[in-house]
Every structure is written in structure tokens, then in C-alpha cells.
Amino acid sequence: MATPPNTDNDAGLVARERQGDNAQPLTISEISALLKRTVEDRFGFVRLRGELSGVKRAASGHFYCALKDEGALIDGVMWKGNAQRLNFRAEDGLEVIATGKLTTYPGRSKYQIVIDSMELAGEGALLALLEKTRARLAAEGLFDERRKRRLPFLPQVIGVVTSPTGAVIRDILHRLADRFPSHVLVWPVLVQGQGAAEQVAAAVRGFSAIAPGGPVPRPDVVIVARGGGSIEDLWSFNEEVVVRAIAECSIPVISAVGHETDTTLADFAADRRAPTPTAAAEMAVPVRADRAFTLSDLAARQRRAVYRPLELGRERLAARVRLMPRPENLLAPQTQRLDDLGERLRRALGDRSAKGRERLAGAAARLSPALLTRSAAEAQRRLDRARLSPALVERPLRHGADRLAALTRVMSQLHPEKPLERGYAIIRTAEGKALTTRAEAAGEAALVLQWRDGTMDAVPAGSAPAPVPAKPRPAPAPAPKRPSSGVQQDDLFG
Template sequence: MAFPSAPDSDDDINGSGGLLARESAGDNAPALSISEISQLLKRTVEDRFGFVRVRGELSGVKRAASGHLYLSLKDENAKLDGVMWRGGVQKLSFRPEDGVEVIATGKLTTYPGRSNYQIVIDRMEIAGEGALLALLAKLKARLEGEGLFDPARKKALPFLPRVIGVVTSPTGAVIRDILHRLSDRFPTRVIVWPVLVQGQGAGAQVANAVRGFSNMPADGPIPRPDLVIVARGGGSIEDLWGFNEEDVVRAVAECTIPIISAVGHETDTTLCDFAADLRAPTPTAAAELAVPVQAELAAFVADLNARQRRALARQLSQAKERLEARSQRLPQPQALLQGQAQRVDDLADRLRRALVHRTEIAGSLLARHAGALRPALLSARVARERERLAAQRLRPETLLQRIDHARGKVDALDRLRRSLDPKAPLQRGYVLVTAPDGHVVRSRADAATHPALRIEFADGTLDVATDLASLPPRPAPKPRPVASPPGQQELF
């Protein structure tokens, strides 16, 4: 077998066809590890692109459980991966979604685990008003599909709220306009929940304020509003963007208190307007929609009161006229009672004659039966009844005879009792055999089933055992003397 010979020159050593890689002294291209070259590339990219602003369309937006945001930025010809750490995500003023064109600010770096480069985003903004409007239209379509803007779920406003809650900035001109308008129309108690109305965190504060009013107890130390006004002055779409955030829209839609949205001027429209129960073109108009004019309401009540008095007076006048007209058609009271008075006189005369006639009939009946009520006849009848009573008195002979008859019946029953007494035969030598449980033993088979029996004599009882093995042994009988045969002498 032939083995290759050692190289004779440096060309063989450095040639591309060598088998073993060797490094010689002074070599200016040493071999680098994968980690080393990855670190070199990372430092080069980060030093060269330490601050960049990239414009592109979001794609593959995904928020991890840790809160970090992973996405891609793309245009017509290229794609760049990106990551935004949780701290930066929390500062975003909009919700990143696929298809939104943004401008991302950050630095480029590499990710050795996948051998690619990416941008670490510090700040992300929507690229122009057109992209912002596109994002707004997309968000509106999604929330409308969920039914948050359905007119059927909107609540009616109270006619005269006792307490009004206002969500706005406490230092702006909006709250002053609302308070001034309310004081002019109908002075009402107002509770202001101060919030930011633009900038970072404005949407979260507005949403928390609306939920705070909705969750207030009815009997708490602070009265619960009957109506809530969400108000802000006019501005650009960027200034009003806080009222387009999804959290604000959901809070307004879920509020249990009727809400008036008064954001911006008449031409400004936000998603909060669609979710509210009523949209007002301006904050001042919201105050006008919230309460009626007190003077107009008082005039209306006074007019109703006057109309009520006139209606009552007219009804009384008409009733009086009808009463007078009908009273003229009624007959005189004397004419109504003449027939009844004549009938009473007729009945009184008939009653007098009937009493006299009844008295005469009763007198004739009394005279007819007076002869049967003479004293001699009554005395004779009493004597006859007395004799009948004496004949019915009890005689001793009759009673004694009945007593003897009853005594004979009792004696016969006693003899029958004695003849039926089960212990009477004991006097004649018979015995009564009973089991231990007390029932009478009438046969030998029944007696054999009991280990012991009780025998009752006339003069007492005796317990016996049916099992002979349980009886004590009987003593052996004594031998009887046997007579010796004749002619044999006795040995003892």
C-alpha cells in the first residue's frame, strides 16, 4: 500500500488541494470562530448604524408573553426584522397591526442565533396622516363588527340629571365653557375627573375615568353621576388620537351611565363618538344637550298649570250648566210623595180594621172553649192521673224475683268457669307440662324438642330434663340376697 509523501514546497502547503490546514508564522489571515466573526459583524453593524430611522409597512406583528414586540418592516423589495422591548411598547400611543405604515427609530444589530440582522426599535410612529387614517378605518371596522357602535345598545339620556360627571382636562377652556353653559341653562352639580386629553397616556387616563364613574356605588360618599360628558377641544387627528384608542372606545361602550361624547369641533370625528350614547358637535353643545333651560322649563310648567286651571274651570262651568238644565226637568218633591202618602194612609186604615176583626175572632174562640176549662173537670182529671201513678209504683216482691233470677245466671256462669279452668284437673291427680317459655306441651314430640320441662302439680312445680345425659347417674341397685340351695351351707 502506498502513502502520500510529504510536501516539498510551500506551494503544496498553501495550495487549495492540501489535506491538512496549517498556519505558518507571520500569517495575517488566522482562522476565526463563528462566535468571533459574529461579534465582529455585530460591532461593525452597531457602530455603523447606531441610529437609524426606517420607514416601512408592519408585517407579522406578534407580542410575546414577556411584553416584547416582534415584527417585520417591509417595502416593495426588502424586509427587515425588528424587535421592540417591553418598556418601549408600553409607551406606544397606538396599537401596532399588520399593514400599518410606520417610521421606526432605533439601531441595527445582528442576531447570531439566526445569522441575520434586525432593528431594535426605540420609538415607532405612524408614517403620515394617510397611514393614521388607514389605521383608524381598520380599527373602526373591527370594533363595528363586534357591535360596539350598534344603535340598539345606546341608552337614553335622563331628562334632568341631578349630577353630571365630566371627563376632561381641569385647566382647559372646555370645562369652563361647560360649567358656564350649565349655570346659564340649569345649575347642576358637576363632578370633574381630571385627565390628559392628548399626548402619551391620555387614552389610558380617559378610559380609567369612564370606568371609574361607571363603577361608583349609588350610595357612596361621592354621588354617582346620572350623565357623563367626555369632552375635549378641537385639534388635529394626532391631537385627538387618544379618543380613537381601543381601550377608550371599549370603556365608553361598556359604561353603565349614559355618555355624551363632545370631542373636537363639529367637523372632528373620533371612535369615541360612535361608541357614546350621543355625540355633541362641541363641548358647549354637550352642556346644552345635557340639561334643559330652567326658565323655559319654568315657563312650560306655568303654562301647563294655567291650562290645567282653565280646563278645570271650564269643566266646572259645563257641569253647573248641565246640573241646572236637568234640575229644571225634575218634578216637585211634593208630587213625588203624594202617591206614597196616600198608600200609607190606606194601609193604616186597613191595619186598624184588621186588628178589630182579629180581636173579635179570638173572643169567640175563647167563649167556645171556656166550658172545658171548669175547675171540677180539671180536679177529676188530676185524680185519675194520680191513681195511674200509684199503680205504677215498684213492689219489693218484683225486685226480689228479678234478683234471684240474676243470681242463678251468675252461679251458672261460675260453674262453667270452674269446669273450664285448666288447673282444675290438678286436684284430681293430673299434671300440667309446660316448656321453659311458658307454653303448654301437649305431645311427646313437642316435649322432645325442649331440653327441660316444668311439671306443675296441685301442690307445686317440678323442673325435669328430657336429655338423660344431663341427669345425674342413678345409684346402682343393691344386690338382693339369693337363697342357698338346699343342703348347702351359708358362707357368711
């Protein structure tokens, strides 16, 4: 580079090229590019530890922040692809370790770090993030005890969200088989690493979205389970997306993440927390043998409750029977009275028979053949005087004959086939039943018209003609003849 002039006489209004000076003036863009290349070559890979500040995520998906400590601050940017791979929610105040490269931003004459990956600076920072997330979600009411639901007493279908290859699912299935065999639906997910939180949340929402009565049975309870591990291993169950999915699930959820000493935010959002996956299976179903024993005990109590009134009734009846008098004691007076009356009856019948024999003997002494002969002669004389005359017998006979003749004439006039002689006809069904109304005739498929000299088949209007064999009609009964009588009685009808 050219040596800067050291005399004031060289300064002028217009820049001039000096003899022997080969340093051309640089543009701002050129010097910015030189600075950018120098910084990137010197600091192509750096790891910075600092506190996040001014965190924001642009609509494009890029992540902007600043890293600071007690004495300095540096801007940082993480492009969309790397920002989507973050395993935690970046917030102001978190202490992190950022890995990337330094570069410059010519538009503002400043340098910054392009972050490739970001991690929390130790478990203390991780716990601080966990506490901040817990407080924020608790403020929304996701952990409120009043919104937690009771587990069903005996679920028919149990949904399990866990890894299909771990020991957790085997422990749950084995415990369910021992206690109360149930229908289990397993939704396989990752339980650790990148994308595990999204898969767990999708599985919980998937179980909640199953419609009742569909081809896939809807679970009555959902178990979210994972084995033990460090706080980093269990971090997927502290993610906000998992917590919200469990809180919004329409099915009661049991959280069984880690061992008894492990606690995640999923435990706070679930309806019940189980210390281990095996304990979750024990919470989900009762012991079948205990339920069977309880049912048998209740059945025995029911039988005792039914039979107890009968036993009490028998006891009361036996007590009352002991207080009642014996039947023979109650009937003793009546028995004695019956014996007395029987004896009195026997004596009275003997006395009555003796008195009857005495009266008969007295009457027999008064009877004689002359008395009987006289009585018979008197009866014969009365019979002779009471001889009947023929007129007394003929008069009732003649009166009866006149009444019979009058009834015969009336019967001949009221005979149902008498009007046929005056041009009328009788309408009958094919079976021979006489019809008296138009409605009855309209309901028949075929009719038979009976005239004085025979019958004729007919079909009602609107019905298809159907041949109906005419049954032979019985010949009308001849009118009864009037009995001959010497007395002619006048016609009752004038």
C-alpha cells in the same frame, strides 16, 4: 490578512502554519462579533419607512415585527420599555417610520433593527389604522344603535371627564349654570399625549363604579369632553381602551370631543354625540325657564280642566231654569184655593157660633132653682147609701203588711254580709272592691279579708308583701225590723 494560497499543491488534509503567515483563523463567534460591531458603528442611528408585517407581542412584553417594501424586508424588535410607549396599536399592513439602530443576531446570521420609537407614516396611515380599528370594534357590536340608551330628562348629578385647566370645563359649567344649575363632578385627566387614553378610560370606569347612595353621589350622565385639534391631538379618544370603557359604562355617556367636524371612535361608542362641549351641556339638561313655563302652562290647563265642567254645569242649569215655570205661577191655584177655604171657614165659624148661642139660650130657659135643688137632694141620698165599712179598708192594709214582712225576711237572708255570721269571709281589694274569682285575687298586690268581727290584710302567694293601709269599713246596715202586725204570716222558706 494572509494571501490565500493559489496552488493546489498547498492543500492538505491537516492545516499547517505557513512561514510568514500571521493571520490566525477566527472563530464563528469572533467574526459574528466583528460584524455586529461594524454594523452598529456604521448604522448607529437610522430611520426606516416601511410596512409592518408579522407583528406579534411576546409574553415578556417585547415587540417583534418586520418592515418591508416592494423589494426588501428587514426584521425588527422593540424592547418592552419602548413598546409600552407606543401611541397606537401596531397591526399588519400599517405604514410606519421606525427609528433605531441596526445590529446583527449571531444566532441566525441575520441583521435587524432595534426600534426605539415608531410613528405612523403620515395622516393617511393614521386614517387607515383608524378605519381598521373602527371596523374591528364595529364587528363586535360596540357601535350598535340598539345598545345606546336614552339620556335622563333631568339629571341631578353630572360627571365630566376632561382637563381641569382648559376652556372646555369652564364652557360646560357656564352653560349648565345658564340652563339648569346642577351638581357637577369633574374627573381631571390628560386629554392629549402619553397616558391620556388610559386616564380617560380609568375616569369613565371610575364614574361607572360609584355605588348609588354612597358618600360620593353617582352621576346620572357622564360627559367626555375635549376641545378641537388635529387628528393626532384627538388620537387618545380613538384608542381601543377608551372606546371599550365608554361602551361598558353603566351610565349614559355623551361624547363631546373636538369641534363639529371632528369625529372619533369615542363618538360612535357613546350614547349621544355632541358637536361641541357646550352642546353636550345643552343635551344634558333642559332649560329651567322653559320647564317652569311648561309647568305653569300645565297648571293653567289643569285649572281650566277643573273649572270647565263647573262652567258647563252653570250654563246647563241656567238654561234649565229659564225653561222652568215661575214659582208664583205654580202656586197660584193653591193660593186661590187657600183664600176660598179661608173665607168659607170664617163664614162657617160665624154660623156655628150663632147656632151655639141659640142652643144655650134654649137650655138656659129650661133651667130653674127647683130643678137644681131636686137634683142636689137626689145626689145626697145616693151618697148616704154608699157609706164605706171599716172592714173594706182594713183588709187591703193587712194584706200589704204581710207582703212587706215577707220581703223584709227575704232581704235579711240575702244581705251580702249575712254569711259572715256562719264563719265565711269576704275577700276585697285594698280599695274595697269585692273579688269573686281566684284570677282577680292573684292579680292584686294586697288583699283585705272581712270577717264578722273585723278585717285582716293579706298578700297573695308569690307576691311581695306590701303594707296596704286598711280603709275603715262601713258598719253593716242593721237588718230592717219587721213591722208589727197583728197577723202572723208563715215563713216563705218553710
